[in-house]
Amino acid sequence: MIRLAEQPFDPGALLSEFTRGRAETGAVATFTGIARAERGATTVLELEAYPGFTEAEIGKIADQARERFGLHDLAILHRVGKIGPGEPIVFVATAAGHRRAAFEACDFLMDYLKSKAPFWKKEHGPDGDRWIEPTAQDHADRERWS
């Protein structure tokens, strides 16, 4: 499941659905990214995607992850639009036979999503708006997998 969401979502509901009825999957790892308030510095985050293209590009990396880590399944949900502090931005779940593969695949997918996925991100803060780019840390994280 790879999906964009215009509205707030509950990562727990996604995890309930993802874990249900698995008999051969020993390990499920998840990551939930949440919009930080940064003590008032960021009021609203706005994320733009290119519907269709964005899911397809994420799908290519998801296929890489399935193969590289031998995943049984994965789920990715990404918010778009205006996101308030404390709201989840992204949810990734990976299912595998054993925990190392589940953790590494989740980590790999997040590094891609944070640094290279087709999103454009704007912060609406008290001092106005600004477009933001991946941080040097995001790029360094991504480099670990190449």
Add this chain to the structure above:
Amino acid sequence: MIRLAEQPFDPGALLSEFTRGRAETGAVATFTGIARAERGATTVLELEAYPGFTEAEIGKIADQARERFGLHDLAILHRVGKIGPGEPIVFVATAAGHRRAAFEACDFLMDYLKSKAPFWKKEHGPDGDRWIEPTAQDHADRERWS
């Protein structure tokens, strides 16, 4: 929250509760361990704990994780008793400012729980019962952190 559960639990419900109302936490990682059916080889897993002692020992490692990874919060729920195939055995959630810390802390806690936590584990299979010990892989995983 560190707790033992006698009954099946829904990891999603725990994640919903864990993520709710966080404004400064950017990252929540979770791991859910599920009893594998192993294609019929294991019918039922039985986990024994020493109530009170087991939570306290896990609590010591949880305190190490809080300090080492700068966690905002963590939650650990572990099943005890008889666990059928497909049922969750363990749920770990970690909350941090950024994702690297959340992932690493979750990984660290799982390596401890799988190899050293005060549980005794028996498999009830088609060929009878046997007590099981941590695998060499579990020990190797645990060694990564020392």
Add this chain to the structure above:
Amino acid sequence: MARVLLFGPLRDLAGWREREIEAASLAALRGFLVDEDADLGAALAGPGVQVAVDQAVVRGDVGLSAGSEVAFLPPMSGG
């Protein structure tokens, strides 16, 4: 008529997000846009700006047909 989409900072620079523009090729479309708005034209040719035609990234010039969707994608920020 191609459907032209701008994303991220390009949209703010242009002041529009989506327009229908008559053009037989990507090069012709770029020519039209640079004539109309030199700043935008330069930004569309800027470093890291990719172009997708019908949701597939293309390089160099390609022909456009009626109903082609052309998207200008500035460097992606990740989510």
Add this chain to the structure above:
Amino acid sequence: MARVLLFGPLRDLAGWREREIEAASLAALRGFLVDEDADLGAALAGPGVQVAVDQAVVRGDVGLSAGSEVAFLPPMSGG
């Protein structure tokens, strides 16, 4: 009377999980158990078996009082 608890394979070996036993010290308790069941006594002294008194792991001999809880913990398997 100390409350004596056995865990994991020790419980299967002994055939019991919890008993009240009169003993003034851990050494006296071990002596009582080895006299009663030599196999169990040997297993309790086996490699990797820890002893907790009132939920704190102890080494060597310690005194026991009325209501002490003594747990024999074989090597832990993790969850």
